[in-house]
Amino acid sequence: MSPADVVAGWRTLRAAMAVMTLAMIATAFGLAGMDPAQADSATTISFVEPTKSVSYGSDWHTVIRVTAAYDTLDTPDGTVDVFADGSATPLVAGITIYRGGVAYLSEDASAPPLAAGDHQLTALFHPSAGSALITSQTPTPLTLTVTPLGLTARATVEAAAAVPTVDLSLSGAWVKALSVPAGKWTVRVVDSENRQLLSKTVSQSAGSTTPVAVDLRDGPRPGQTVTVTATFVSPAVAAGGTLTQPVPLKITLPSLTPAQVLSAPMPWWSAGIAVLAVLISAGPLVVQLRRARRRRAAP
Numbered sequence: 314m315s316p317a318d319v320v321a322g323w324r325t326l327r328a329a330m331a332v333m334t335l336a337m338i339a340t341a342f343g344l345a346g347m348d349p350a351q352a353d354s355a356t357t358i359s360f361v362e363p364t365k366s367v368s369y370g371s372d373w374h375t376v377i378r379v380t381a382a383y384d385t386l387d388t389p390d391g392t393v394d395v396f397a398d399g400s401a402t403p404l405v406a407g408i409t410i411y412r413g414g415v416a417y418l419s420e421d422a423s424a425p426p427l428a429a430g431d432h433q434l435t436a437l438f439h440p441s442a443g444s445a446l447i448t449s450q451t452p453t454p455l456t457l458t459v460t461p462l463g464l465t466a467r468a469t470v471e472a473a474a475a476v477p478t479v480d481l482s483l484s485g486a487w488v489k490a491l492s493v494p495a496g497k498w499t500v501r502v503v504d505s506e507n508r509q510l511l512s513k514t515v516s517q518s519a520g521s522t523t524p525v526a527v528d529l530r531d532g533p534r535p536g537q538t539v540t541v542t543a544t545f546v547s548p549a550v551a552a553g554g555t556l557t558q559p560v561p562l563k564i565t566l567p568s569l570t571p572a573q574v575l576s577a578p579m580p581w582w583s584a585g586i587a588v589l590a591v592l593i594s595a596g597p598l599v600v601q602l603r604r605a606r607r608r609r610a611a612p
Contacts, residue, residue, distance in 0.1 A: 354446050356386075357379070357380050358437070359453070360436065360454075360455040361375065364456045365456070367457065369461055370490060371490065372420075373420065377436050378414055379391075379393065385412070386410055388410055391440040391446060392406075392408055392438075393410060397427065398432055399433070418436070428553055429552070433454040433456060434457055437450050461553055462486045462553060464487040464550055465484050465557045466556065466558050467559055477530065479529060481515075487550065494549045495516075495518060496516075496517045496546055496547030496549075497545070497547075498525055499513070500542070503539065503540050504538075517545065529566075533566055537565070542562075
């Protein structure tokens with residue numbers, strides 16, 4: 314290698330070192346001009362699942378992940394609030410963040426369940442005071458689909474019994490998952506010309522599996538053909554269930570035997586007719602007694 318080549322190589326090396334030195338100086342000055350809090354405080358929050366399907370009233374949960382630019386988040390770093398369908402009131406507030414920036418969302422047991430249908434959930438990260446972290450919101454909401462529970466209302470009539478009754482009961486997925494809901498039953502009895510003979514509303518107790526019995530004696534007459542319609546209403550089921558009402562029942566009540574006539578309780582209208590019949594039949598006797606008294610009083 315000639316002396317000229319050595320000199321040229323040395324110049325090239327010095328030029329490269331100068332460029333590297335200038336680059337390091339520029340980088341150092343650039344970092345010095347940045348706010349360290351801004352460099353380390355950026356956060357992101359997201360749902361692990363973009364969509365989720367659950368049954369109404371069921372115990373469900375989903376995972377939320379919060380990350381920081383240069384750190385792993387933990388419980389002291391902040392909490393998460395979750396909002397549903399654009400509401401300003403959190404669906405669940407103050408969710409704990411565990412090591413690794415993981416938070417678990419489940420429905421608040423003290424609040425009514427989300428109604429059946431599709432819901433858009435948004436999560437918001439609230440940093441703790443002094444953590445130097447920045448609040449962040451999920452860029453994409455979680456689509457939560459709440460599927461309704463089926464509930465079947467049933468009505469059976471014991472027309473041949475000494476006391477004719479309609480027995481009312483509930484069954485289906487709702488009862489299996491959540492128990493019998495509270496509500497109101499309405500029983501209506503009409504004759505062949507759709508004239509109302511009886512209408513009664515009775516309560517259904519929550520959790521009771523015993524059928525509700527409704528006495529039919531105050532309406533149709535023995536031997537009469539009637540249609541019995543029962544309907545069930547429950548505010549809870551309206552929010553998260555699909556209700557199948559009983560089919561109307563056409564029945565003919567049996568005629569009473571003489572023994573049943575004597576032992577069966579008398580409806581109020583029958584009692585009224587009996588009293589009226591007694592008064593009418595006693596009228597002539599009263600008139601005769603008055604005439605006899607007048608004859609005896611005459612001189």
